[in-house]
Amino acid sequence: MRLVSLLGLGGVCLACSSADPGGGADLALRIQGAQLERGSLPEPSGAAEVTFVDWRRTRIRAGEAGVPIAGRASQGSYAVNIGLAGDAGYWIRNVGVEDPTAVGELSWSAGLDFASWISGDAVQLLLQAVDGEGRPGAVRTVSAAVESLEPNGQLVIELSWDTDADLDLYVTEPSGVTIGPKNINAYDPPEPGEPRDDPEAFEQGGMIDVDSNSNCVIDGLRREAATWQSSPPEGAYEVRVDLPALCGAVDPSSYQLVVRLDGEEVKRVAGPMYAADARSTAASGDVGVFVASFTLQNGERR
C-alpha cells in the first residue's frame, strides 16, 4: 500500500530505489540532515563497522527532538545507517572527518527526533556502517526506555523551549520556598536531633524532575517540570524562568509554560526568552524572569 500511495503522489518512482528525502513523517524516528531510505536495514555484506557509540540516554520521552547520538565508524566507511527497530524506514547519515581520538576511524553524529505517538516501553536503535562500495556491515544496537510525554503529579508545572540554551524553571510555593535547579525539592528535612519524618515525606513536596541542558551539557530534552505528587499547598504560586547560558543557541528562545492540575491544563503561557532579560532581572535579586502566577484554592488536599 505504501508503494502504491507513493506512486500515486509522485509518479516518478519507476525504478523505486525508494530514496525519499525530506519525508518520513510516518516514522517514529526522524533525523534532520540525513537521507531517508524505506524498508529495513539491509543484510550485512561488508566489513564496515560502527566501532563506538556515544549514547548517554537510558530514557527518552515520546515527542523528544534533537536527542544527541554520536560515534565512530571504521576506516573506509562512507555513511552510517540509523534506524529504529520496527520502523518502516531508516536514515543514512554520512560520516565526517577522522576522529582525533582514534587513528583511522571516522566520526559521525546525529540528532534524533522521536514521534509523539511512540508507544511501548523501550526503543531500540539500529546502527550500521556502510563502506564506499555501498556494502553495509553488522548491525549494532543501543536502547532506551520510553517515558510518556507528560510528567505525572497532582500539580505539574512544565517548562519547554525550542533551542539548545539552558533555561531553568523556578517555582515559589505559597510557603515562600523556591524550588529550582539548585533546590530541587521543597521538602525541608528536620534539624539533627528533631523527630524524624516519614521516610517518604520528601516525596510530598514540590520537586524539579530534571535540569535540562545544565552547564550546557546538551541533553536534547529542552524541558523541565516541577511536580507535586499529592497535596500541593494551597495559596499563591509564582513561576520564573532563567536563562543562565545560551550554550551557543541563537537568541531568543521560545518558551512555553503549562500548568496542569489533576491532569487538566489550567494555565498556558508562551513567549520569547532573551538571555539579556534573564540576566538583568537576576541582578535584582530574583532569579530569572517572572512568567506566571496562580492560586490554588478549595484544595485538592487528601
Ligand SMILES: [Ca+2]
Ligand atoms: Ca536547565
